[in-house]
Structures are given as C-alpha cells and as structure tokens.
Amino acid sequence: xxILELIVIKDIFMKLLRIGKFAxxxxxxxxxxxxxxxxxxxxxxxxxxxxxxxxxxxxxxxNASNGPFIxxxxxxxxxxxxxxxxxxxxxxxKFNLSSGANIPGWPLTRWLPEITDPVxxxxxxxGPTWVDNSSDWDPLVNENYLQENEEGAQYMGCLxxxxxxxxxxxxxxxxxxxxxxxxxxxxxxxxxxxxxxQRIIFSMRYALQDxxxxxxxxxxxxxxxxxxxxxxxxxVYAKAFxxxxxxDEFPDIVVWRKRxxxxxxxxxxxxxxxxxxxxxxxxxDLTAQAASETGITGEYLPQDTSESMIQGWLSANELTWQKGxxxxxxxxxxxxxxxxxxxDPLLNDPDVLK
Numbered sequence: 001x002x003i004l005e006l007i008v009i010k011d012i013f014m015k016l017l018r019i020g021k022f023a024x025x026x027x028x029x030x031x032x033x034x035x036x037x038x039x040x041x042x043x044x045x046x047x048x049x050x051x052x053x054x055x056x057x058x059x060x061x062x063n064a065s066n067g068p069f070i071x072x073x074x075x076x077x078x079x080x081x082x083x084x085x086x087x088x089x090x091x092x093x094k095f096n097l098s099s100g101a102n103i104p105g106w107p108l109t110r111w112l113p114e115i116t117d118p119v120x121x122x123x124x125x126x127g128p129t130w131v132d133n134s135s136d137w138d139p140l141v142n143e144n145y146l147q148e149n150e151e152g153a154q155y156m157g158c159l160x161x162x163x164x165x166x167x168x169x170x171x172x173x174x175x176x177x178x179x180x181x182x183x184x185x186x187x188x189x190x191x192x193x194x195x196x197x198q199r200i201i202f203s204m205r206y207a208l209q210d211x212x213x214x215x216x217x218x219x220x221x222x223x224x225x226x227x228x229x230x231x232x233x234x235x236v237y238a239k240a241f242x243x244x245x246x247x248d249e250f251p252d253i254v255v256w257r258k259r260x261x262x263x264x265x266x267x268x269x270x271x272x273x274x275x276x277x278x279x280x281x282x283x284x285d286l287t288a289q290a291a292s293e294t295g296i297t298g299e300y301l302p303q304d305t306s307e308s309m310i311q312g313w314l315s316a317n318e319l320t321w322q323k324g325x326x327x328x329x330x331x332x333x334x335x336x337x338x339x340x341x342x343x344d345p346l347l348n349d350p351d352v353l354k
Contacts, residue, residue: 040167040168040169040170040171040242041167041169041178041242041325042325042328043167044165044166044167044169044178045075045165045166045167046075046162046164046165047073047074047075047076047084047162047163047164047165047166048073048074048075048162048164049072049073049161049162049163050071050072050073053071053073053074056097057071057074057083057095057097058071060095060097060100061085061095061102063100064095064100064101064102065100065101065102066102067102069085069087069093069095069102070087071083071085071086071087071095072085072086072087072088072163073085073086073162073163073164074086074095074164075164075165075166075177077094077166078175081096081097081098082094082095082096082097082098083095083097084164084166084177084195085164086163086164086179090107090108091105091106091107091108092105092106092108092177092179092193093105106193106198106199108145108179108181108191108193108200109200110145110203111191111200111202111203113282113299113301113302114203114204114205117302119278119280120257120278120280122276123236123257123259123276123278124205124208124236124259145179145181145189145191154331154332154334155184155185155341156182156185156188156207156339156341156342157326157328157329157330157331157339158329158330158331158332159180159182159188159326159330160180160181160182160188161330162180162330163179163180163181164177164178164179165177165178165179165180166178169192169242170242170251170284172251174194174196175195176192176193176194176195176201177192177193177194177195178190178191178192178193179191179192179193182207185209185341186208186209186210186224186225187205187207187208187209188205188206188207189203189204189205189206190203190204190205190206190240190325190326191203192300194298196298197297197298197299199297199298199299200299201284201297201298201299201300202253202282202299202300204238204240204255205236205238206237206238206239206240206326206342207236207237207238207341207342208234208235208236209234209235209236209341210223210224210225210233210234210235211223211224211233211234211235211262211272212224212233217265218264218265219232219233219262219263219264219265220233220262220263220264220265220267220270220271221233221262221272222262232261232262233261233262233272234259234260234261234262235259235260235261235272235341235347236257236258236259236260237257237258237260237341237342238255238256238257238258239255239256239257239321239324239325239326239327239342240253240254240255240324240325241253241254241255241256241314241319241323241324241325242325243317245281245310245313245317246281246283246303246305246313248285250283250284250285250286250287251283251284251300252281252282252283252284252300253281253282253283253300254279254280254281254282254310254313254314255279255280255282256277256278256279256314256321256324257277257278257279257280258274258276258277258347258349258351258352259274259275259276259277260272260273260274260275260347260349261273261275263348269348270346271344271345271346271347271348272346272347272348273348274347274348274349278307279307279310279311279314280302280310281302281303281305281309281310282300282301282302282303283300283301283303284298284299284300284301285301286298289301320351320354321343321351321352321354322338322343322352322353322354326339326342327339327342327343
C-alpha cells in the first residue's frame, strides 16, 4: 500500500474517531439535560410546616396591619426576610418580615389543562357502577386543592407535611414554588406555581385512594366515601418525569398514570387489578406560546404525542415507575424508602416493583 494511501486512511480514521467522541459527548450531554430537572425537584429548599414556623414570623404576621395572618406553611425567599406563605390551600401570599407588610397573593384554583382533559378525568372518576344522585359530581373537577393532615399520621410519604418547597426546577434562573397538597390519605396533589408568571404552571394529582375492606360485599374493597356494595374500591397513582425528551430545547414533563380497581371477593388473588394506564407529554414552549392567542403563560401544556412515543422515551432512558416522581418517603424513620402505597404488591402490577 502506498504511503499516500496510508496517510489518507489514517486521516479518515482520526476524523471518525473525533466524530465518535463528539457523538458520545452529545449523548452524555443529552442524558444530563434529560435528568437535571428530575434531580432539581428532589432537592428543592423545604419550608416550614405550621408547627415549625419561627415564633418571630408568627408574631409579626399576627400583629401585621390588616391581620392577623395565620400561615399553614411558609418559606423564605433567598434570605431576603420575605416569605411565601400558604393559607390552607386557598391562596399563596407574601409577607415582608422587615416591614411587617403582607402582600396580597394569588388564589389556588385547579389547573385547567388537568381538569378539562377527558382522559385524565376518566381515570379519577368513580367507577361506572357507582350510584349517586349527583351524577355531575367529579372528584377531580369539583373539589379545590385541600390541605388537611392528621398530625403524626404517616401516609403517602408524608410529603404534604411540608407543603411548600422553593427552587429552580428547570435551570432557567427562574424559581418556582412546588406545593404538596392533600386531604389525609384520600388524595394528594403536586402543584408547581410560578411567582414570576403569578399562576400555576403545572399540576398533577399523584394519588387518589378511595377504598376500604368490606366483608360480605361483591368486591374485596369498596369505596370508603360511599360505602355501597356496588361502589368498587379505587386507587389511582401518577408519576412525573422531568427533563428534555423530544429533542428540542424546551423542558418537558412526562406523566404516567395508573388506575387500579378492587378484585372481586371470589377472586383467588388478593388486592387490586390494573384497570387502565395512560402516558401524557407536557411541554413549556415559550416561543409557541408567544405566537398564540393567549400569549406567554409559562405553563407546561399538553402535547399531541403518541403514548407509544412516550413509552419509547422512558424505555430509552431506563426510566421505570420507581424512578418517577414522587417515589421516596419523607416520613420519620422511613426517609428514602419507597412510598408504600404507590409500590404496593397488592396492586398486582409488576411495573410498580421496578
């Protein structure tokens, strides 16, 4: 082989090697981009719950002009002596500890993209055999966010025991409030609120549990809220995956939801069966929002992405049910363990065990 040919081959090989290294770099960078937000939301600054709010803040809010103000949770904004605080689940407010002034806040009304989607609504409805005169009632739409906890109780990972978190979810230099709101063990909501946009930009009901063991009924579990034999016990859970999945520059959220219904009393298998599951893609594309009639809202809006495509994203990134958010408990003596309700063997679903 001629010397010139060897030089050409070597040059081609080195170029391919550089391209390969660049491709590996790009792949690593893409993986990092896809996981940064997932890590961010698990490491947000935590606020105070009602019993832990500093006495100086409590006293100042009590004696404030137009007060007294009583917070269920509070969190300081970047060591500024200004606090976001939550009044039950009705509104988010701001309080300036230095001046003693309360800044009127924003009501927490349910996020429209969640409660108007027929697929999502169907997952959270009572079963088709449910009997009730108020047939228009919907547990997702007709109830506001709630914040009701039994002191000392441990359920759903105790996330609602500290309702307010604060930090930069997307690494865009804009910080958000992340709220965990719930009503005992019955239902739990994850809400992301943007102080800059002054609105909810994403919400997900990550748990709805309406079941109780009722010997003698047709099913092993019936609904706790309406204890009739034909009201089948229901458990619905959702996991969120944060990052960039579709290859563009805009942040994404993938939501994987599962609905379980009680097995019949005659069934030899105990517990529940998977009734339905869905995958949904949300994206915050400010460029598209700027060109829309509503303008820029900063919300994560539902996208017309096929479920098979979304499942492919999760598979390619080795994202299983247990890697979704939320997954780990914050309950005392159980920190870091899997939230038992969302990973219960009685669900009879192999997905929740991996």
